[in-house]
Amino acid sequence: MKNKKFLIVSLILAAVCIVGVLYVNANMRYSMLASVLQKGAIYALVAVALNLLNGFTGLFSLGQAGFMMLGAYTYAILTIPVAERIAVYQYFDGGIIQFCLPMAVGLVLAGIVPMLFAWLIGKPVLKLKSDYLAIATLGFAEIMRAIIQWKNLGPLTNSSNLLKRFANYENILFPMVVSAVCIAIIVLMINSTYGRAFKAIRDDEIAAEAMGINLAKHKMIAFMTSAFFAGIGGALLAMFQSSVQAAAFTSAMTYEILLIVVIGGIGSVTGSVMGAFLFVACSEWWLRFLDDPLPYLGVQIPFMRGGFRMLVFSVVIMVVVLFFRKGIMGDKELPDLWKKRPKKALKKASKKEVA
16 A cells, blocks of 8 residues: 555656656756756766765765766767867867767767776775775876876877767756666665665675675675766766866866765765755755845845855855754655654654653
8 A cells, every 4th residue: 555655656756747847848948947957867866876885885985076077078089970070179180089879879888988997996996995995086086087188198088178069968858867767777776685785785894794795796886886877977967068078077076976965865865866956956056146246125245246156055065964964864765754653653752751
C-alpha cells in the first residue's frame, strides 16, 4: 500500500515537472528560469557523482573539476564539424582531429575518458586517506588544467583558446533528461550490493575488509564511476555554455560542487539535487538584484554594487550550515520524510512527556 502511494506521488511530481519544463521551453526558452533549470540539472548530476565518493564511500576527493574538464574537452574536440575546425583552430591550422562524431557518441566518450584517467591515478592515489587524498586529487585537477593549456598540445586542445562551434542541444529537456537518467543509474548502484559495500567501507574499513569486501576494488569502482558521470556533467556544461576553456575549471568549481553536497546533505542523493538547484538559483538569479546600484524606495544603498550578491550569498550559506548541521536532508532521502513513526515509538514518547 505504501509503495503504491510512493509510486503515485512520484508519478504526479514527475508529471508536474515535465509540464513545467515544457512550458518554460515553449514560452520562456531564453529566460533566467530556463538557464537555472539547465545549469541546476548539470550541477545536480556532478554533485550526486561527488556524493557517491564523499558521502557513500567515505573518500574525500577534490578532483571533480578536473574530470569535468576532461569530459568537456573530449566532447568539444570530437563534435566540432570538420568545416568549422579551421575557424576554431585558427592558430594551429585546423588541428590534428579531422573528423566529427555524433552528439551521443561524444557524450559517452566524455564519460569514458575521465574514467580512464581515474583508473590511471586511482592505483597510487586511493591508498591515501582523508586530507591526503583530497590534496592529491586537487593536484591532479590542477595538473590536467596546466597540461591542457600547454602550447605544444594546441593542435589537440587549442591551448588556452576557446573551443566552440561544437554540437549543442536545442531543447531544455535534454540536459535534464540526461542528468535524470545518470542520477537514476547512480541510485540503482547505491542500492545494489556495490552500494552496500561502499557504505560498509565508509563506516569502518577494517570491519568491511573482515567481512570479505575488497577495499581496493570497490574504492576504484566508486572513483571511476564518479569520474565517468562528472565527465558527462562537464560535457553538458560545455553544451550549456556553448564554449570550453580550461581557465574556467579551477578549484573554485570543485568547491562549489562540494558546497552543494554539504548544503544538501552528505549521503543524500535528494539533498544533492535540491542543493544544486537552490545554489544555482540563489547565486545566479534570486540575489542578482543586489548587484544593481539603483536606489530602493528612494534611498541609495551604498552596499548595492557589483559583487555584493556573493557576499550576501556567503552569509546565507553560513546561516544554513549553522541551523542545518547535517545539511537540508542530512543522510535521508525524500521518501524517508513520508514514512510514519512507529506506534511504539510514539507511545514511549508520549509516556515520557506525561512523566
